[in-house]
Amino acid sequence: MKPSGTESSDSLSGRSDGTEKTSGKRKNMLIFACSGLSNTGKLTMQAASALAFRRPDLYRAAAAHKGVDAVEDAISDDFRILALDGCTDCCATKKLEEAGMKADAYLMVTELGIEKTRPSDLKLEYVDKIIRAIEEA
Numbered sequence: 001m002k003p004s005g006t007e008s009s010d011s012l013s014g015r016s017d018g019t020e021k022t023s024g025k026r027k028n029m030l031i032f033a034c035s036g037l038s039n040t041g042k043l044t045m046q047a048a049s050a051l052a053f054r055r056p057d058l059y060r061a062a063a064a065h066k067g068v069d070a071v072e073d074a075i076s077d078d079f080r081i082l083a084l085d086g087c088t089d090c091c092a093t094k095k096l097e098e099a100g101m102k103a104d105a106y107l108m109v110t111e112l113g114i115e116k117t118r119p120s121d122l123k124l125e126y127v128d129k130i131i132r133a134i135e136e137a
Contacts, residue, residue: 028058030074031134032092032103033084035063039121040086040109046122047130048084059134064092068099080104082137084130087116105137 031048034041048061060079062070071081083092083103087110096103110116112133114126 028060028074028077028079029082029134029137030060030062030071030079031082031084032062032064032068032071032096034086034089034091034109035065036086036089036091037119038086038116039119039126040114040116041091042086042119042122043109043114043126043130044084044086044092047127047134050127051131051134064095068095068101071096071099071101082107082134084134085109107133107137 031051033044033048035045036042045061045063048059051059052061060070060074062074074081081096081101081103082105083090083096085092085106085108087108090108093103093106107130109126109130112129114129
């Protein structure tokens with residue numbers, strides 16, 4: 001976790017700053033998901049939850065609307081923090097910034113080519129695309 005105000009080479013497209021490796025193995029990651037009401041917001045939590053279920057040894061999921069307590073716990077457990085925003089509203093990123101925190105990596109669902117539309121526009125192919133992007137972050 002970087003202190004607020006420091007710049008990172010991360011972008012909303014999910015480029016990493018190189019901190020994901022520790023002693024030659026991938027560092028655990030908390031996915032701090034937007035979990036908003038639009039399709040892209042809902043997709044963030046679906047993808048985060050699916051990864052946390054499939055690989056609990058590597059991933060944890062937390063919904064931004066529930067606050068940053070899970071982020072604080074993950075930091076104390078030496079996890080990387082990924083802010084997973086659904087759209088340009090950047091709800092997950094803003095929630096972190098309000099608490100004086102900054103993510104180690106960022107992803108925005110709409111930058112993966114998934115359009116923000118009606119809340120019911122949830123497709124498995126979208127979840128899979130987001131999961132692949134998270135795994136590469």
